Amino acid sequence: MAETQRTLAIVKPDAVAKGAIGEILRRIEAAGLRPIGLKLVQLSEGQARGFYAVHRERPFYASLVKFMTSGPVVVCALEGEQAIARWRQLMGATDPARADAGSIRKDLGTDVERNAVHGSDAPETARIELAYFFNATEIQGPVEALPG
Numbered sequence: 627m628a629e630t631q632r633t634l635a636i637v638k639p640d641a642v643a644k645g646a647i648g649e650i651l652r653r654i655e656a657a658g659l660r661p662i663g664l665k666l667v668q669l670s671e672g673q674a675r676g677f678y679a680v681h682r683e684r685p686f687y688a689s690l691v692k693f694m695t696s697g698p699v700v701v702c703a704l705e706g707e708q709a710i711a712r713w714r715q716l717m718g719a720t721d722p723a724r725a726d727a728g729s730i731r732k733d734l735g736t737d738v739e740r741n742a743v744h745g746s747d748a749p750e751t752a753r754i755e756l757a758y759f760f761n762a763t764e765i766q767g768p769v770e771a772l773p774g
């Protein structure tokens with residue numbers, strides 16, 4: 627069944643540093659996903675730790691937080707039919723070496739950590755992650771569909 631969803635996309639510091647913001651937004655728009663919130667932000671250590679709190683026991687957590695605070699990121703709220711799964715499809719697998727040909731991570735990622743982009747993995751995490759970065763006035767959409 628068709629379902630309009632919202633999801634959070636992040637262009638990670640590696641992709642921002644290599645000048646790939648435009649290419650990633652181009653792919654998003656070409657796929658028919660609509661940016662409804664967009665900004666460039668420098669994450670603090672606390673923000674990065676909080677965002678990835680679910681991974682706090684993983685061996686890569688400290689390194690991931692360091693990477694995600696190493697430079698600015700672009701956070702983008704996306705809207706569209708099945709936006710969560712479609713954005714993850716565009717991203718490709720977590721490890722660029724295993725990602726499908728033509729995916730963002732295959733084309734622009736470096737390794738399993740420096741993998742160019744983030745995408746929410748489910749409706750509930752999308753709501754939480756969108757609210758983490760955007761307040762109501764920063765999302766352009768109908769009031770009844772605001773996150774949170």
Ligand code: ATP
Nearest residue numbers: 681686690719720738739740741743744745746747
């Ligand atoms: P994301 O949550 O960023 O969209 P994902 O859902 O594909 O990616 P997760 O398992 O949620 O992957 O991991 C979050 C992020 O942590 C990854 O995108 C990657 O940057 C980093 N990461 C995951 N696994 C590893 C690992 N084995 N070594 C180093 N970094 C990792």
Ligand code: MG
Nearest residue numbers: 744745746747
């Ligand atoms: Mg994830």
